[in-house]
Structures are given as C-alpha cells and as structure tokens.
Amino acid sequence: xxxxxxxxxxxxxxxxxxxxxxxxxxxxxxxxxxxxxxxxxxxxxxxxxxxxxxxxxxxxxxxxxxxxxxxxxxxxxxxxxxxxxxxxxxxxxxxxxxxxxxxxxxxxxxxxxxxxxxxxxxxxxxxxxxxxxxxxxxxxxxxxxxxxxxxxxxxxxxxxxxxxxxxxxxxxxxxxxxxxxxxxxxxxxxxxxxxxxxxxxxxxxxxxxxxxxxxxxxxxxxxxxxxxxxxxxxxxxxxxxxxxxxxxxxxxxxxxxxxxxxxxxxxxxxxxxxxxxxxxxxxxxxxxxxxxxxxxxxxxxxxxxxxxxxxxxxxxxxxxxxxxxxxxxxxxxxxxxxxxx
Amino acid sequence: xxxxxxxxxxxxxxxxxxxxxxxxxxxxxxxxxxxxxxxxxxxxxxxxxxxxxxxxxxxxxxxxxxxxxxxxxxxxxxxxxxxxxxxxxxxxxxxxxxxxxxxxxxxxxxxxxxxxxxxxxxxxxxxxxxxxxxxxxxxxxxxxxxxxxxxxxxxxxxxxxxxxxxxxxxxxxxxxxxxxxxxxxxxxxxxxxxxxxxxxxxxxxxxxxxxxxxxxxxxxxxxxxxxxxxxxxxxxxxxxxxxxxxxxxxxxxxxxxxxxxxxxxxxxxxxxxxxxxxxxxxxxxxxxxxxxxxxxxxxxxxxxxxxxxxxxxxxxxxxxxxxxxxxxxxxxxxxxxxxxx
Numbered sequence: 001x002x003x004x005x006x007x008x009x010x011x012x013x014x015x016x017x018x019x020x021x022x023x024x025x026x027x028x029x030x031x032x033x034x035x036x037x038x039x040x041x042x043x044x045x046x047x048x049x050x051x052x053x054x055x056x057x058x059x060x061x062x063x064x065x066x067x068x069x070x071x072x073x074x075x076x077x078x079x080x081x082x083x084x085x086x087x088x089x090x091x092x093x094x095x096x097x098x099x100x101x102x103x104x105x106x107x108x109x110x111x112x113x114x115x116x117x118x119x120x121x122x123x124x125x126x127x128x129x130x131x132x133x134x135x136x137x138x139x140x141x142x143x144x145x146x147x148x149x150x151x152x153x154x155x156x157x158x159x160x161x162x163x164x165x166x167x168x169x170x171x172x173x174x175x176x177x178x179x180x181x182x183x184x185x186x187x188x189x190x191x192x193x194x195x196x197x198x199x200x201x202x203x204x205x206x207x208x209x210x211x212x213x214x215x216x217x218x219x220x221x222x223x224x225x226x227x228x229x230x231x232x233x234x235x236x237x238x239x240x241x242x243x244x245x246x247x248x249x250x251x252x253x254x255x256x257x258x259x260x261x262x263x264x265x266x267x268x269x270x271x272x273x274x275x276x277x278x279x280x281x282x283x284x285x286x287x288x289x290x291x292x293x294x295x296x297x298x299x300x301x302x303x304x305x306x307x308x309x310x311x312x313x314x315x316x317x318x319x320x321x322x323x324x325x326x327x328x329x330x331x332x333x334x335x336x337x338x339x340x341x
Numbered sequence: 342x343x344x345x346x347x348x349x350x351x352x353x354x355x356x357x358x359x360x361x362x363x364x365x366x367x368x369x370x371x372x373x374x375x376x377x378x379x380x381x382x383x384x385x386x387x388x389x390x391x392x393x394x395x396x397x398x399x400x401x402x403x404x405x406x407x408x409x410x411x412x413x414x415x416x417x418x419x420x421x422x423x424x425x426x427x428x429x430x431x432x433x434x435x436x437x438x439x440x441x442x443x444x445x446x447x448x449x450x451x452x453x454x455x456x457x458x459x460x461x462x463x464x465x466x467x468x469x470x471x472x473x474x475x476x477x478x479x480x481x482x483x484x485x486x487x488x489x490x491x492x493x494x495x496x497x498x499x500x501x502x503x504x505x506x507x508x509x510x511x512x513x514x515x516x517x518x519x520x521x522x523x524x525x526x527x528x529x530x531x532x533x534x535x536x537x538x539x540x541x542x543x544x545x546x547x548x549x550x551x552x553x554x555x556x557x558x559x560x561x562x563x564x565x566x567x568x569x570x571x572x573x574x575x576x577x578x579x580x581x582x583x584x585x586x587x588x589x590x591x592x593x594x595x596x597x598x599x600x601x602x603x604x605x606x607x608x609x610x611x612x613x614x615x616x617x618x619x620x621x622x623x624x625x626x627x628x629x630x631x632x633x634x635x636x637x638x639x640x641x642x643x644x645x646x647x648x649x650x651x652x653x654x655x656x657x658x659x660x661x662x663x664x665x666x667x668x669x670x671x672x673x674x675x676x677x678x679x680x681x682x
Binding site: 152 | 377378379380381383384385390391392393395396397401403424425426428429431435439441470472473475476478479480482484486488489493494496498500
C-alpha cells in the first residue's frame with residue numbers, strides 16, 4: 001500500500017517536498033528566502049520587468065487521472081504556465097505551487113508531480129520558491145503562479161496587432177485536441193502511450209525559447225499562446241487589438257498524424273486545427289516585411305516549424321477563413337468556455 | 342433569480358470582473374500590463390526586494406458559506422495573504438486571484454468577493470493584476486498569490502530567533518477559534534453578526550502596518566503571523582531557529598469576550614489562546630533590551646496592543662508553559678494539519 005497524505009499529514013508532506021527540492025540542489029543567488037517562511041523573498045534584477053501568470057488544472061476538468069501519469073501532470077501544469085511567460089517573450093524564474101489534494105492521495109504521486117514541475121523548470125534554472133498544500137474534499141487541483149523576467153520594455157502583447165500584419169503560427173495546433181479525442185475513444189491509455197497525438201496532449205511543448213527570440217528581435221506586433229485553440233486565441237488578439245483576421249485554408253499546417261486521425265473520426269482536419277485544443281503553440285503577428293526574419297529566428301532554434309497562415313484585417317472581431325475555391329466563411333470563436341453546461 | 346456563471350460563461354465573467362476593477366480606477370505606474378494578456382508585467386523598484394506568498398481557501402475546509410458573506414470571504418482571503426507579507430515586514434502591491442467556481446455560483450457573489458479583495462488592497466494602493474477562473478466540480482476555492490515589496494535586506498524571518506530573546510504577541514490570539522466555535526454551536530449566523538469573537542473569525546485584521554514598523558526598526562530577531570495558532574506558529578519559529586520557548590501563563594492576553602466564551606464552553610481560556618486559531622496576529626522575538634521600543638512602535642499605530650508572553654530557550658523544539666504556581670508543562674504543537682482525518 002502506498003503511503004498517503006492522511007498518514008504523514010500536511011507538515012510531513014511539506015518536509016518531504018522540501019527534501020525533494022533540496023536534493024535537486026538548485027540555488028539561485030537572487031532568492032534570499034525560499035520555501036519555509038511566511039513569504040519567499042527575491043531580489044529583482046536591474047533592467048528587467050517582472051512577468052506573472054497563474055493557471056490552474058482541476059482534475060476531471062483539465063485532466064483525467066486515468067489518462068495522465070502524475071509526472072506528466074506536473075510537466076503539463078508547469079508547461080502551460082511557462083507557455084504564458086514565453087508568449088510575452090519572457091524567461092521563467094520562480095514558481096509557487098498550490099496543491100489541493102484528497103487525503104487518500106499517494107505521497108509518491110505528489111512527489112512525481114513535483115518532479116514533473118522541476119523537469120520543466122530546470123532548463124531555465126528556475127526554482128519553486130513557495131506554495132501551499134491543502135486538503136480538497138472533491139477534485140484534486142494544481143494551481144501554479146509563475147514569475148518570469150524580460151528585458152525592460154520588450155514584452156510582446158496581444159493588443160498591438162495592426163491591419164495588414166501577417167499571422168504566423170508555430171507547430172501543429174489541433175494535435176492535442178485530437179490526442180484527447182483518441183484517449184476518450186476508449187482504447188487503453190497504455191496502448192496509446194506512444195501515439196504522437198496523445199503525446200501532444202499529455203506532454204505538450206511550450207515555445208518559450210521561440211517567444212524569447214521573437215521578443216528580443218523587436219519585429220513582432222503581437223503574440224499569444226494557443227491555450228484556447230487557434231481561432232479562440234486569434235480572437236483574443238482581434239478583440240484586444242480591435243482588428244479582424246483572414247485565414248487561408250491551404251496554408252494551415254496539418255500534420256500527417258492529425259490528417260489520419262481526422263479521417264478516422266470522419267472529421268474535417270481543418271476543424272481540428274482551428275478549434276479548442278491545448279497545444280501551447282505561438283500565434284505571432286508582424287508587418288509582412290518581418291515575417292521571413294521571424295520565421296528564420298524560430299526555425300534556427302531547431303525545435304518547431306512556423307507557417308504564415310493569414311493576415312490581420314480592419315474589421316474588428318471578424319475572423320474569416322478563405323477556402324481553396326476562393327470563397328470565405330466567418331468562423332465562430334467558441335474558445336474554451338469553462339462554465340458552459 | 343440571480344444570474345449565474347453558467348449563463349454568462351467564463352469570458353462573460355472575466356468582462357464583468359474587468360469592469361469592476363476598472364471602476365475602482367486604481368492605476369499603478371509600475372504596472373505596464375494588467376489583466377487581459379498572457380501575463381501581467383510590472384517594473385520592480387530599485388532598492389526593494391520582492392516578497393511572494395500564496396494561500397488558498399477551500400469551501401467547507403477553510404470557510405463555511407452559511408457563516409460568511411461573499412464580501413467577508415473576499416476580505417478574509419486577502420487579509421490572510423496580506424498578513425503573510427506583513428509578517429516579513431513588507432507592503433502588498435500586486436495580487437493574482439484564482440477562483441474555482443461551480444457553474445451555479447451567482448455572479449453577484451463573485452463580484453462581492455472581488456469587492457472584498459479590493460477593500461483590503463485599497464489602503465496599500467495594491468491592485469489585482471491577474472488571475473484565473475475555472476469551473477469547480479466540487480467545492481469552490483479562492484487561491485491568491487500576493488506580491489509585495491520591502492526595502493532590500495530588511496525582511497524579518499522566522500529562522501533567526503536566539504535563546505534569551507523575549508516573545509511578544511499582538512492582539513488576542515484565540516478569538517477567531519472561539520468565534521468559529523460559537524458559529525458551529527448552531528445559533529443563527531444573523532444573530533451572531535455583531536458578536537466580537539465571530540467578527541474576529543469572519544473579519545480578521547492583519548498586522549501589516551505593525552510588521553512594517555518592526556522590520557524598519559531592525560530591532561526584531563524573528564517574526565511570524567499566527568495563522569496556525571499561537572503555539573503552532575511559535576513552533577515554526579522554534580523549528581526553523583533551532584530553539585525552544587517558555588511561555589508564562591499569567592502574561593497571556595485573554596480578552597473579556599474570550600474569557601466569557603471559554604466559561605460558556607466550560608473550557609480553559611488558555612487552551613483557546615494557545616491552540617489552533619485563524620487570528621493573523623504577529624509573534625515577534627527580540628533581545629530583551631528592544632522589547633519596550635518594539636512595543637511602543639506597535640502601540641503608537643493605535644490599532645492593537647502587544648504583550649510580552651515569554652522567552653526563547655535553548656532546547657530545540659520544546660515549548661513549555663509556566664503556570665502561576667511555578668510549575669511547567671510541555672505544550673504539544675498540533676498546528677493545523679490539513680490532512681488529518
């Protein structure tokens with residue numbers, strides 16, 4: 001039988017997590033007080049702005065424990081926060097983690113979640129400096145606040161796209177949605193472990209390195225990550241910038257596994273690319289003359305491809321898709337409405 | 342019928358909260374990006390360290406909705422985070438708020454919670470710069486990350502108490518525990534609205550102004566707030582500082598309402614003062630020669646009294662209580678174990 005939280009208690013768990021973090025042995029000179037006091041304390045670096053984001057994952061809502069290991073859950077929860085920092089162009093530095101846990105939760109699962117956090121933070125020498133553990137009566141939840149930094153004045157917003165800008169997107173949006181659909185179709189999670197779409201859902205990549213390169217170049221007009229799906233997040237750019245968008249269907253990136261899955265589900269792959277999906281890719285807008293340089297900066301990092309998929313228009317809030325035959329249709333921007341019934 | 346989250350949805354709620362914050366009209370020059378982008382962005386001030394804390398309140402666990410109004414819930418959730426910043430000596434500046442909400446939650450209740458947050462932040466010109474809303478399948482929860490600042494190098498820790506230091510405490514620890522017990526005893530919450538102990542539980546005060554004065558003085562050796570109860574938090578000082586403590590029974594502050602409630606419950610008031618209670622008072626340790634000056638600094642603020650209740654000893658982890666007759670007994674440090682069955 002696994003040891004549970006009910007057995008070792010809150011302070012016992014805190015000690016175990018402290019020991020885990022201590023073994024990782026990452027010490028950051030700017031942190032003068034880490035875990036174990038009323039607050040964490042760090043010295044901000046001169047010449048940098050501070051970025052802060054927080055995102056929560058609730059069991060049954062944002063993840064299904066039968067489909068994701070505790071290690072992958074930790075990775076994924078941290079990845080989506082790193083993605084938010086990266087989508088402004090910043091670098092993650094400090095994390096605070098709030099966990100709500102049923103008392104029957106196994107200690108080794110909590111430790112695995114933390115190992116997942118640390119695996120994602122390590123490439124940045126970023127550290128967990130605080131947090132909070134509480135008993136949950138219902139669903140477990142993981143709530144992370146991530147603090148990053150960026151050279152002062154260089155963060156890229158979502159509210160500054162301009163008509164005439166082109167729209168770029170990294171990777172293959174929609175793969176995570178297809179992966180989730182495959183998981184939900186009922187085949188055993190074990191059989192699906194190596195399915196690339198299931199991996200896209202359970203082990204998404206953030207694009208923080210790419211976002212950082214874009215921000216440093218000063219060439220982009222706006223940037224956002226695709227946590228609400230391609231059209232959902234392009235919609236956020238449009239709303240905040242007071243613009244519209246025209247997407248060109250044949251330019252949308254569709255990976256072979258996504259095309260295959262769409263055929264299997266008898267669905268148009270374009271709907272998967274455009275719809276709700278937890279991919280954490282980047283949407284970038286820029287003046288047309290900067291598109292090639294931004295693409296080169298991203299591909300030079302060797303991790304992900306980038307495609308120009310359309311342009312920003314002057315009709316506020318309207319997102320259209322132009323088909324191969326030249327006809328256009330308006331796209332609805334459902335996004336991910338957490339309170340829809 | 343009240344409008345609910347299911348009706349207006351996540352983005353509808355975000356718009357409502359944005360409008361609420363906009364109406365409050367607090368603009369902070371250091372915040373270049375507030376709510377509504379991937380991250381919030383602020384410029385740290387030269388010469389200041391950054392403090393960060395996070396604390397969560399789960400319905401049914403940390404609060405009972407039948408006993409606390411949404412406005413007071415918002416105040417209390419923010420107060421306990423302000424208390425953590427204040428217990429290091431800092432000033433709150435920026436809050437991020439994660440809410441987990443059932444879809445039948447009334448919008449007006451969510452707005453009232455935010456008004457409670459803002460009421461507590463306003464005296465500091467502190468602002469909400471981000472957050473997160475998600476559907477909860479079970480209990481509602483409020484998770485706040487609060488960022489503060491303090492003159493570089495002046496934060497007061499819990500790990501630096503020294504044998505021979507005296508122990509001071511503000512206010513009347515135990516009042517909140519007595520208030521909760523009164524609420525749980527079954528009388529109508531409405532009848533109890535003006536009960537001072539119920540108010541101590543539902544509308545606790547933080548001591549951030551006092552903590553700030555103590556930190557600026559440089560006279561304290563350690564400081565902590567009493568969120569885990571007087572003995573629980575004194576125990577944290579002892580554990581982190583490698584020391585023990587001797588409390589003197591007749592010096593423990595017992596307010597008349599607390600004494601009365603203890604009599605009513607046929608309980609020793611000293612147990613209420615020492616035990617688990619959500620009071621958010623300060624425990625301060627300092628060399629004996631500094632005690633009077635620290636007391637004066639605190640009472641000069643005119644909000645709360647302060648008492649010297651004992652001294653730090655050299656026996657690690659041992660907390661003793663000396664009775665009026667001169668006998669001593671060891672105190673157990675239960676604290677608040679969130680995972681106890």
